[in-house]
Amino acid sequence: MSPAKTTTVNTAHSVVEPSARSKRIAGTLVIVYALVTMLPLAWIFLTSIKSPPDSISYPPKILFTPSIEGYCNLFTTRTRQTPEYIASLPAPDGVCDAVTRQRNMVIAGPSNFLPRFTNSLIIAFGSTFLAVGLGTLAAYGFSRFKVPMADDLLFFILSTRMMPPIAVAIPIYLMYRQLGLSDTALGMMLLYTAVNVSLAVWLLKGFIDEIPREYEEAAMIDGYSRLQAFRKVVLPQATTGIAATAIFCLIFAWNEYAFASLLTSGSAQTAPPFIPTIIGEGGQDWPAVAAGTTIFLVPILVFTILLRKQLLRGITFGAVRK
């Protein structure tokens, strides 16, 4: 993690500097842990590029010929045809067409994966944007103003997160049906925003508390209104915290399964409840499921890699003072 400080004094019992042996042990532990956590991901990716027979062979195949079939099956629906009919067709149009025909099938049309994936993107990023936006304003308010019963309010906000989603799913389902929000992207976005705002307020309050008030006071004396001071002086300094909070909110909204499977079924369905349904289409198509999962992991991976520095600081905030 942090670059080890090289000191001229190098006693065996140095309190500050860990010994070479303990560093080796720590390094080994980290590598073992990384392998354990990475293995399922690696397995998913490998399964996604196996052919269906390879994916279910026992003992599992470590060496195999990679196949694009899983991804083809993920994005398409197919119908079985007689070999005579397939032979009568013109030359295959693209790789997927060719792969599908080898299984005595033809592509009938696109699958629902792409619209479901798009739903996930819209709902997750939309709710993250809303939660972080509202959370920043609320956190700033709690941090800077004397809010009556601030502690109680903050606890109340946090308490919304203590409830298991399943406990409120039925009431929300009924309310959403009345309001016409069930199975809509807007409904899901509002729901995830409501859940994430509590996290956002708490995380961001910590970050904003760390920004000295003097900056805003200086800006207000320099002739800016409080809102301008907030925008021009506080926000730029809170970017680290906002980025970290955004990742946490996005991860929740992206992975959320319970509400999504209960409240969406058709047009607003997100990827998490959709991916398991792939299994049913035309036998146990594990490569297609793995392909869906792999693609599902990509956006969060990219977002996290882009903001990894902020995320690290976000996790350790409070513990490490800059």
Next chain:
Amino acid sequence: MAEIRVEHLRKAFGEFVAVQDSSFTVEDGEFLALLGPSGCGKTTTLRMIAGLELPTGGAIRLGGEDVTYKRASERDIAFVFQLFALYPHMNVRKNIGFPLLAQGVPKAEIKARVEETARLLQIDHILDRPVSGLAGGDRQRVALGRAIVRRPMCFLMDEPLGTLDAEFREVMVRELRELHNRIHATTVYVTHDQIEAMAMADKIAVMNHGVIEQFGTPQEIYDRPASMYVADFIGSPPMNFIRFTAGLQKGARAARIGAAEVEMPELRRDVAPGALALGVRPEHVRFSESSPLRGAIYGSEYLGTNQIVTVEIEGGLVRARLPAEHSYRIGEPVGLTFKSQRLSLFDAGSGRVIPSVLHEGALRQEARHG
């Protein structure tokens, strides 16, 4: 530039009264130091003048205009914070230009004025550097630049040298005073450091427990302290207090302390019998074998050019600032004399000074500032 009038200013935080009934005037172009220990209300007073805190009572006038309840942004003042509060996401140029941006000054003029200010403060070579890597003195200069670039009605500074190391502080004290001499800006400067206040200010207001104990020039405050608190706070080492009990008449020119008759400035009022304290600055103490006021050497500190010799007498310990040549043995008996016309007499109960010839100038001063 403008004068600042503070009238019966009061600030309470719940039960705690931070500032009570403070009144003073900073004249146009004057440099006032608000001096006192931490928690005495000096920063609160400054923040009320700035508009960062609203007073519980009283009024604040800037250049004749009542600004008591106006927003900070509407007051046309500049504030230098203790930790400078340089915007970390902007470079030096943007930091200094930030107040002008708020006023809608055209870009070309902002550039010109920022550069002019930077030249004045000799920081034109670091204009495009980020503020995070700057040394303490340069941060200080950038903070000053941000304050003077807008040519405000007055400058308010909250212990701006507090975080600098001692050596550099002296340099900045000189720089600040030179800057003040050049631009003649009305300035209120908060500090707990008497040396800073004495070196820079035209006037000093000594504060304690939310009350202004004394308002006057550095000389008045040093030579004619209005209370034992001020006498003790200013000066290093502080004023000696020789405690005794007596009743004195108006016109008295001496008091009996133990066996000795000690001369002092002619009193201007009667003093009922009670506990008194004679205030003597260490530099006004001399040793004289013939003096009836006797004591014994208690200890000494060698300071190079002079030494501080502590003598134990009947009313307590007296510290004397003496030439460094002679060295004294602990326990050695000595006689003390004082520079009689420079002594202050205090009512030891209330801590207030008893007016004498010495105070006539200062009292007039006090009356003027009400």
